[in-house]
Amino acid sequence: MSTRLACVVFDADRPRFVADFWAELLGWAVTIDRSDEVDVAAPDPDGADLALTFLPAARAKQGKNRIHLDLASRSFDHQRVQVDRALALGARRIDIGQGAVPWVVLADPEGNEFCVLEPREEYVDTGAVAAIVVDTRDPVRLAEFWSAASGWPVAHGGERWAGLRSATGLGSWLEFVRTPEQKSGPNLLHLDLTSFDDHAAEVARLRAAGAVPSERDVRNPEQGLSLADPETNEFCVLRAAHDCSTV
Template sequence: MGPGPGSNERKHDEGGVTGGSTADERSGQRETCGTEDVRIGGVALRLVQVNFKALDGLAVGRFWAEALGWSVFRPGVTTYVGPLGGFVWPHPVAVGIDVVPVPELKTTTKNRVHLDLATTSAAHQAELVARLKELGATPADVGQGDVPWTVLADPEGNEFCVLEPREIYRDTGPIAAVVVDCTDPRAMARFWGEAMDWTLHEVSDDHARLRSAKGVGPYLEFLRTPDVKTTPDRIHLDLLPYPGDDQAAEVARLKALGATPADVGQGDVPWTVLADAEGNEFCVLAPA
């Protein structure tokens, strides 16, 4: 589900990009950044990456690196995608993508978690859609109808949206939002607002929107849908305690908030797999 501590050996992608994917490896990249790694408000978890399952993790990782203008880091079996430029991992500006190889194909069921990509103009949106198709993205119909955004799927069928320009996303970076389908956005906002050190910006019966308390990076959004979860999530969220905090204590706190243990065949791993009140799996990683 999520990466645990592993080898610190840096490896190069065949495309010539260096880096690392485990918590231990990425936390060692201590470069200068504008936002220090400090807790806000006493809550000891933060969203650090979006985890994708894929048959070909490297190919999917390369697609997303090209799509976002980021780089591929691969120190082992997982492929991490994130930006260069002096960011310390983890960093709220750069909620990365960690791609884990699995033997199962994606089902025809729409993913309950997807990415929304930001654009700055109509021309930028059209240009980005065209470039993504050249990279291997295909049009996707999820029942969206006539809307100003474009729905695509990556090379393994994971749906995502290229949004029309929106003022709210002007400073998020290439990922405008990580979007989770749900039946009760208010309940999800309560749980995730308590689970993480993110701030609730907006909530209604139809949607909820949170963002890092530092006011940077993508939003985490919950969108009301009539669909009920029927399969394990192909895409999920990975949370990380702050340095010096206790993973077991954080897991206990999440259970008190309503999270339940989840078995997705992970076996004996250093991270803990839980599910929120609507059954969406997520991982609590071991502190770096």
């Protein structure tokens, strides 16, 4: 296979504004700044973090996003510092029914949920973003699809959640958490893949693995092809010339 995960894409009313929030919060930098796209990436060119891409789009948020970011912390003091920093930058605390949990649930300035986790051993070497979390009705099935799509092996699979991570053991996890809610409307966050070889062949391979046509175009057709995973989460297979990741 010749595709890999490239970036997490946010639909944004104000791409540069929300990109600045995430760059400041994560300690990353804006690497692309255009009217049609703003990218934020980790400063280490050899790092394994996925880039964040912010595209201008009319947003119609319906309930909780099905994809969100979990941020890592080194200690409980560091977690408090991260939360205070996020609030100072324009985040707000939100209640999505989480109850009494050790992590803190926040929303960025455009309402995208994210969590600041308590220190956990499995995230000590992930960098700023511990995990990209996807809500799903079938964690194992969706993890198997995204493992085939990205080349990341399934490191944990179970009825309630499943997780992938790069075979290098570096960078963020990609996690799938069981949730009873069905997808409703297009996602405001989605994942993009980059194809480095025969683009048409890779699209055919993904279709054979369970990808379906997307109901909406999430990118310019010249940049790649829009598809959806088996639970209709939109994604794009980018051509290599538009790789938005630092890895």
